[in-house]
Amino acid sequence: MYVVLETICDLHTQYPEISAKCSDNTRIVAFNFVKTCGIVSLYKSVMITYQLNKICEMLVPKIKELIRQGHFKDAAYWTINLQITHLFGIFDIIFPLILQDKVPLAEMYLNAAKDLALPTVQFLDSLLDKQKTVFEHCDEILTKYEYKDVKHTVLTYRPMSKLVTRLAKTYKIDSHFTPNLNFTKACSYMHFLWHKYRDGGMSCDAYRELARDAASTKPLQMDLITNVASYGDFDEVKYWINYFNIPLEEIADDIREDLKRHQPSENSDEIEMLNISSSSETTSAVNNGGATNKSKRANATIPNNYLTLALPIDCVILIDDRAKFHEMLEYLQGQLLIAFDSEWKPSVCNENVISLLQIATPYRVYLLDCLSSQLSDELWQQLGQRVFNNLEILKVGFSLHQDLRMLHKSLPLQLNLNAKTCYLDLRELWRRLKYLQIVKFPFGCGSNSGGSLCALTELCLGKKIGQIKS
Structure with a gap:
């Protein structure tokens, strides 16, 4: 094959007039000879030498035949080189390449067919609708087009969401075109905030402020309530139900039952009136944009082993x-x-x-x-x-x-x-000192401590940074 490539290149160099003298039939023969060889440089050489761009209309049916036979990679290269990507849709070349885990080539194709970038991202985002799995969303399409060599690992949520994220960023597609990806990101972010709050790394007020901003839609609010309920914090569940003013009948049955079980018997009627006459503490907190923190973390005072500001x-x-x-x-x-x-x-x-x-x-x-x-x-x-x-x-x-x-x-x-030279990064300095092991910190060796600023201040000053109040 390399001999053929070298011969074609020599022919075009020695006899440049050969391109003009070629008949359409000769061009078709040349295309058929190399159409599925997979050597991109040979495709380009044949296309230039035989001026295949002059018979694009004749080559379109042949490229469609390549697609029907499952040669999506070859079809992609030919359409890119012939500059006829506008004649093919998402399900002809781009999506099959993604299904075969040939994402770099799919992105190369989108670079040539920028008009397909937005429809492609919107379609892939539609697969992230969590009412079904990615595979279930694709089932009808797979049956219709009978794609070959599908890598089923691609048809899972994580790789598909990463792909949508990358394509949206690459082609500067506004986030309102990817609602399902946005929902997933918001849910993950709220779950992260909840874990950080539970682990003591964030105050109740800070957690609630950030969670309120993130839960901007009804589905996100319901996901927030469901997630909090899964950890058994029903005081927090009641707070969010009241804050978002969600009717109790819209709350999942199992959560409603759990709320009743965890409600003291003398206040059993409160559950039925969550949205009407909740306790004065919670109602006042909702009106002020935040509830009283009922966790031990929020009521605790900062002990003496935390740094305080030494300035007035x-x-x-x-x-x-x-x-x-x-x-x-x-x-x-x-x-x-x-x-x-x-x-x-x-x-x-x-x-x-x-x-x-x-x-x-x-x-x-x-x-x-x-x-x-x-x-x-x-x-x-x-x-x-x-x-x-x-x-x-x-x-x-x-x-x-x-x-x-x-x-x-x-x-x-x-x-x-x-x-x-006019900047000093304390984290980088600390990393180098730990590596050299020549410095003894006043309040510990520092070799097994974490890499946070809180850990460094404890090593140097003997006190931590008060994260709850920061």
């Missing part, structure tokens, strides 16, 4: 207007060392945007409201130029790569990301 409260300054921003710039520009951290509320479907930037010196803490409309692009550019890009100021942080990436993406700071 007037040293913590909120920056939300132009005058305060200029005053802060003048102060920071005279510092040799500052620490910074950024905060953003996680978003399930949209891109995360920084909402708060914290900058600290030994004597002041600045909280910059990144969402304030009074802070113009010009002010942020000054902060980038006079502070972050200033080589004479050492900027200290923990896991700086993530913070700098988010700052660069969210704010017009115009950061010089190559100016690495």
